[in-house]
Amino acid sequence: MTPRWRLLLLALALAALLPAVLRVALAMPEFGAPTAVLGQSVNALVPELRHVANMVAAVNFDLRGFDTLGEECMLLCAVTGATVLLRGARGERGDVRAGHLPGRPVIPRADATVLVCRVAATLTLLFGISVALHGMTTPGGGFQGGVIAASGLLLLYLGEGYAGWRTLVPSPVLAAMEGSGAVLFVLCAGLPLIAGHPALTNGLPLGEWKDLYSGGLMIAVNAAVALSVTGSFGLLLVEFLEETREPADAPASNEADHEDGTMRART
Amino acid sequence: MSLAETLLPVAVLLPLGVATLLLALAHWLPPRLPKLVAILVALAVCAFCVLLARASLDGPVRHWFGGWTPDAAGRPGVVLGIGFQADPASAALAAFCGLLFAAAFVFAWGYFDTEHAHFHVLMLLFLAAMTGFCLTRDLFNLFVWFELMSVAAFALTAYPLGRSALEGAFNFTITNALASFLLLAGTGLLYARTGTFDFATMGAALARTGADPVLIAGFVLVAAALLTKAAILPFHLWLADAHAVAPSPVSVIFSGAMVSLALFGLAKLVAQVFPGNAEVMGLVHGLLHGLGLATALVAGLTAFAQRHLKRLLAFSTIAHMGIMLTALADGSGTATAGLLLYILGHGLTKGALFMAAGILLALRRSADEIVLYGRGRGLWAPALATGLGGLLLGGLPLGLMHGATGLMDLSAGVLDRVVVALASALTGAAVLRAAARIFLRASGVPGPELLAPTEREHEKPDRPLWLMALPALTLVALALVPPAAVRPFLGAAAARLRDPSLPPLALPEAGSLDLAPLLLTAVLFAFALLRRRAVRPLSRAVTRSERTGFRALQALHSGLVGDYVAWMAVGLALFALAAAVSAG
């Protein structure tokens, strides 16, 4: 189909959908006064049952913890897939030469940049850990903390340069973090089975409400998620940034093609 | 807890745990270990699910994660946690997935000899997602497994990194990601109205509510998502791209289990959640039935006009999905039994056929029936698998698929039976034609298939023929099992998919021997073999108009992702119009 016909088809379809959307919108439960009982039951019951303040964390790591296991594996699966796709074409080794656009000057890194990046990276890492640790009491948790910690790795790249970054952040270690975080989650789910309880049974002491230690098993699950998410996002950054590299022994004919690819991928 | 109740989550946790462990240790493990472990895990999942299926004959096996049973809240209608439930049908399908994965792992031995076991990690996650999808009784949990299944499938499709593989994977990802958004939106709407995700609780709440646009919209969005995964017209366009370009062992899983699993999910939802809603059931009996017939016919014709063996098989899969959808829309006990049996029979047959295509891709470096003309002579094992597979698709009165068609026919109208016979015959004859060309060097002049898209990519020939042929022949042999062997189990499975407390359905003995599809296959096959160059003016005119028709079909399957999205919107609009018409 030409784009014009396709657009016409879409317009017709959307026009046919419009009355249906209006009917559904009119029939929806009143905005601001939901009728679904589950959410309010969680708010009413779970602080007492699990001694945690953050209900979203309670839903994610305890009530619907099994969803989170699937979600965690989804992230791991996507990162593994992206690794395969990106690494498959260029092999295992890290390349030494930076991709370089002809005509663009290479400016050496200023000392101030290095310093600021080191400070900021440390702070970002600490902030990530703090967000992850306080998952049971305040908004946050393993997912958010893991993403923040992993994004600190980018600052290392900025400050230390590529070679230093690759030494500081070895990808097998990130893969091991990613995998072992998920293994820990699976163990949290599976070990209660051996004792004859349902999977993911929260058998640890629940701790105190508003305390850093509150929620029992949720803390272990939260830590597993934080570990795994940090590894996943770190690995993703390594693999995508690897795309800015030039193979040291790239044949000349390939280089133009490759150069072009890197340039467009970055812009 | 009983043994079965303990095993229920293990069927998902085992492949997840092994996959993540392999990933964590990938850098340090010997390269052969993951292959062996993957096969063992798939067989273990299969064994566990067989145990579950047997145990669930005495009543459903349930497992509430974290001990959050429906009573935990102390409020009626509030289910705080997630439940798994094994009924005979769900557990049997999960076992089938384990079996198919084991066969695919054997078939792929040596093909994915890369460092870091990434292929096996992805495949094990895929397996875990499928088992979870079968066994869950929670709508949002279903979404999670649906999405894990999708993400693993996206990555596996692009795995060969060929041009076609990448573009096919891109189209696949865009369309199926859209489908997952629809599923999530539908889940949200159903939650807004019923306040729960649990199938049984939601079903009870729905039965109390009566006519309600929000519920219908929830159903439509969920159904559209599952129909996208199940490749039903007009949501089906991604499938031919993805299945044709994915690595053959992965295509085995895609066509054999993934798409039909989506249809099974829809059947389960229709049976357990929506039976109390007259409007929704009207859509199921009306629109879904029509879509099934249209899918079977259009995809059958398109399959007949393909030359790339894997693309041909992909269209054949779509056609058979259409046939299964008519059984789903029928919804009677015997039709449900037929649907379940058809999923098994079709999955085994299609798995074997994709393996045969994979053997050709590896040993003869092509899957194009015209390029391969006569080059398959001497490969008796893939020839046997392809020939038998083609006959089974075309209605050979033996084995599981024929038994399934017999069950579906019991409540089908004349139109259904004609369309089903025609679609089966078209796909069967297409496979047989390709087999005759490749393995026997027998053929007439190519018809419209000459114009069909094709691809020159091939696969690595790094394993012996017997290792690839063994799983293919095993699957065909299993597809030939007489349906009487599974009849008592099937009766219980079909009845308890709807309601766990129902007594087993008494299924009739094999009905009359229906040879019509096989005869039609023979006619079409003979037509393809005896075709001569059109020289006389009349036959040239016929050929020209035939080409025009098939060119329109090829143009519909353009490979452009924008077209696919536009057609998905059209599909949603069809649902909206049908719902408006039925609401008066």
Place this chain on the structure above:
Amino acid sequence: MTLLPWLVAAWLFAVGLYGLVTSRHYVHLVGCLTVCQSATYVLLLGIGYVHEAGPPVFYDHPPGTPAVDPVVQALVLTDIVVGAAVTALLLAIAIQVQRRRGTLDPQALRPLRPPPSAAE
């Protein structure tokens, strides 16, 4: 009674579809997919919103004070992870497509092509 959240969700989805259908660049297309996805965020959060209620985190205010639905928020968190996963995969695919085909125009990319002999 307000229809706004539901209409915003529908509008976002429609606009995303428009972008997907007319897009001329894979990376732009991935962006449009994210727009479609944000429709589900709006819908889910809209479903859980309660007038004049706080967040479902009982740290500053004790349990029992009105709070919005935590379940849909947990679902949205899952949804965001789904979005990140799919986007990462799509961008990785886009990089490889650019390498192999030299273009990212969806109109020029199709998985299998008609054989050269058929170009009559």
